[in-house]
Amino acid sequence: MKIGINASFLRKPGTGIGQVTLSFLKELAQSESGRKHTFVLYLEEDADISFLPGNFQKRVFLPLWKRDDVPRRWLWEGFSLPRQIASDRCDAFLSLYQSATVLKHIRHTMVVHDIIPWLFPEYLQTLSRTIYAASVKSGICRADRIIAVSQSTKSDLIRHFGIAEDKVVVALPDTGAHFRTVPSPEAVTNVLKKYDLAPGYIYHGGGLEVRKNAETLLRAYALLIEKEKSGTLQAAVPPLVISGKIFPHTNRLATDVHGLIEKLHLEEKVKLLGFVPDADLPALYRGALFFAYPSLYEGFGLPVLEALRMSVPVLTSGTSSLPEVGGDAVLYADPSDTKALSSQMERLLSDASLRTTLISKGARHALQFSWEHFTGKVLEALAR
Numbered sequence: 001m002k003i004g005i006n007a008s009f010l011r012k013p014g015t016g017i018g019q020v021t022l023s024f025l026k027e028l029a030q031s032e033s034g035r036k037h038t039f040v041l042y043l044e045e046d047a048d049i050s051f052l053p054g055n056f057q058k059r060v061f062l063p064l065w066k067r068d069d070v071p072r073r074w075l076w077e078g079f080s081l082p083r084q085i086a087s088d089r090c091d092a093f094l095s096l097y098q099s100a101t102v103l104k105h106i107r108h109t110m111v112v113h114d115i116i117p118w119l120f121p122e123y124l125q126t127l128s129r130t131i132y133a134a135s136v137k138s139g140i141c142r143a144d145r146i147i148a149v150s151q152s153t154k155s156d157l158i159r160h161f162g163i164a165e166d167k168v169v170v171a172l173p174d175t176g177a178h179f180r181t182v183p184s185p186e187a188v189t190n191v192l193k194k195y196d197l198a199p200g201y202i203y204h205g206g207g208l209e210v211r212k213n214a215e216t217l218l219r220a221y222a223l224l225i226e227k228e229k230s231g232t233l234q235a236a237v238p239p240l241v242i243s244g245k246i247f248p249h250t251n252r253l254a255t256d257v258h259g260l261i262e263k264l265h266l267e268e269k270v271k272l273l274g275f276v277p278d279a280d281l282p283a284l285y286r287g288a289l290f291f292a293y294p295s296l297y298e299g300f301g302l303p304v305l306e307a308l309r310m311s312v313p314v315l316t317s318g319t320s321s322l323p324e325v326g327g328d329a330v331l332y333a334d335p336s337d338t339k340a341l342s343s344q345m346e347r348l349l350s351d352a353s354l355r356t357t358l359i360s361k362g363a364r365h366a367l368q369f370s371w372e373h374f375t376g377k378v379l380e381a382l383a384r
Contacts, residue, residue: 007096009021019176020096023173024374034053044060073132081101086106094378095109097112110146113149114300118161122252125253137161183282197287206244213294217240218257218264221345222265224342225237238349282310298322301321313354327365329364
């Protein structure tokens with residue numbers, strides 16, 4: 001059987017979908033199905049697939065519009081890709097992310113990570129984004145089978161898109177391979193030295209979009225600093241370290257972290273790292289006293305699992321998919337309640353026994369996530 005795969009996000013290995021794409025393909029190549037079928041990977045930009053066996057091929061092409069933006073994505077997914085799939089005579093097709101692709105005569109399975117634009121309308125700022133979102137919704141609804149990366153995402157699809165429950169299968173992804181082994185103390189020291197950090201900071205990573213809720217985290221942290229100054233805090237407050245690309249203050253989808261830090265007078269306490277290469281992230285997690293991730297919404301919440309794999313205590317939100325990822329191995333707070341978040345941060349700062357317990361629980365909880373299980377679920381859906 002010839003199976004086509006939209007593997008376009010191989011060009012963005014640092015993103016969550018990019019990690020899913022790369023890890024899935026590696027696991028697929030090792031499976032029995034991966035050895036007995038022919039696979040055609042469809043790409044917008046060329047990518048090295050030398051890690052895959054000879055029964056994996058690639059097609060690299062673009063529409064007439066070449067700039068990497070929303071219109072190109074819409075044209076490639078909605079028009080160029082279906083034509084190429086038909087030309088290659090694929091028997092089945094797998095989209096590794098929610099897309100505008102609609103296939104009429106080929107069995108189509110689509111992985112859906114989230115439906116953020118429909119839950120946060122501010123993401124639909126332009127006409128092109130609105131048109132693209134409508135096309136993606138059509139692609140999701142018209143797929144033959146859907147793989148949701150969490151029960152939360154499955155529930156969102158049923159509630160907001162009216163998709164039949166039996167059409168959606170849940171398959172929990174895993175972290176990238178570089179999070180499978182805890183870095184050595186020497187490796188951690190070298191990375192922290194690179195960013196002029198000492199161990200024991202509070203870490204927040206995973207992006208600075210507004211929905212990631214860095215603003216509430218900064219305000220909660222400011223409350224801790226006030227308590228420290230007043231002498232009512234039992235523990236010293238370490239620096240807050242934040243990684244992630246910093247956007248201009250005019251970007252309405254991103255938190256103006258520079259402006260907020262200045263407003264809260266936290267310039268001496270908060271360190272902004274900006275974009276951090278994926279290879280450095282395990283050590284950044286490992287060097288933290290705990291990881292704070294009070295996101296408002298996640299389709300899966302990969303940073304929480306990354307932190308658990310690095311044996312770091314986690315404070316996150318009890319919303320969307322995050323309880324699925326964290327289970328009983330993390331501490332939760334209402335992401336809309338600054339005082340509650342600050343109180344939970346204080347607990348983690350002052351209670352070493354709690355941190356130890358969470359680390360132990362996290363190691364056990366993380367064992368339930370694997371690429372073997374995820375890939376098996378996808379292959380089952382493809383075979384139906």
